[in-house]
Amino acid sequence: MKKINLAERPVRVDKAKLLQAMNSGKPFGITVEGEVREVPFDREGLYIYQVSVTKRPGMLGGNQIPTLAEHFGPTYKLTEEVDHVMIDASGAWDEIVPLNRAHALYDDTTSDGIMDFEDEVLEEISWHAIEFGITNRDIGEIIESSCEGRLFCVHRDEPFFFSALVYVDDIEDVRRKVHKAVSERIAKVIETDPDYDPELFDEEQEEAVAYFGLGKR
Numbered sequence: 001m002k003k004i005n006l007a008e009r010p011v012r013v014d015k016a017k018l019l020q021a022m023n024s025g026k027p028f029g030i031t032v033e034g035e036v037r038e039v040p041f042d043r044e045g046l047y048i049y050q051v052s053v054t055k056r057p058g059m060l061g062g063n064q065i066p067t068l069a070e071h072f073g074p075t076y077k078l079t080e081e082v083d084h085v086m087i088d089a090s091g092a093w094d095e096i097v098p099l100n101r102a103h104a105l106y107d108d109t110t111s112d113g114i115m116d117f118e119d120e121v122l123e124e125i126s127w128h129a130i131e132f133g134i135t136n137r138d139i140g141e142i143i144e145s146s147c148e149g150r151l152f153c154v155h156r157d158e159p160f161f162f163s164a165l166v167y168v169d170d171i172e173d174v175r176r177k178v179h180k181a182v183s184e185r186i187a188k189v190i191e192t193d194p195d196y197d198p199e200l201f202d203e204e205q206e207e208a209v210a211y212f213g214l215g216k217r
Contacts, residue, residue, distance in 0.1 A: 128208035
């Protein structure tokens with residue numbers, strides 16, 4: 001899975017195209033690749049910025065466009081060069097998440113962790129897996145380590161901070177790999193952990209082992 005970490009990846013934007021978009025008075029967005037795009041914004045894009053621009057009255061009665069710093073505000077750190085602008089968007093993560101959440105498979109941006117998956121099959125796997133102590137975070141780690149897609153995040157080690165949105169390329173592949181990995185983990189738990197003796201299974205655990213095709217051992 002491709003990791004796109006805004007804490008390590010400033011975004012390079014063509015200055016002329018950015019100023020043209022600002023002067024247009026029309027909505028525009030900036031992707032993580034530094035592309036300046038107009039509406040409608042495509043489903044596959046990951047955006048660090050979206051705005052509807054309005055010109056402000058100037059002192060002489062004309063229209064005046066805000067400076068780049070004024071336009072982006074304090075959460076974005078800009079470095080201007082002759083022909084491009086480098087944007088450190090990591091401080092604007094709270095503003096960026098809502099721009100990109102709609103098409104993510106899961107959201108790991110809150111202190112509550114991964115609450116759910118935007119896929120019914122993964123939700124069903126999760127519902128059964130928890131009966132054997134396998135959490136949504138565990139499932140997320142399976143996806144992030146073995147599936148193709150994008151991990152869009154801000155990740156810092158000192159002080160530690162991790163917040164991410166995850167997108168996958170092939171949901172069928174994800175379902176197969178997660179089902180297989182979770183099934184293997186449950187089988188191992190049953191074999192090695194006396195707290196999960198098949199003779200002690202409750203109704204939900206019986207349903208879970210049947211779902212994963214394990215049966216009593």
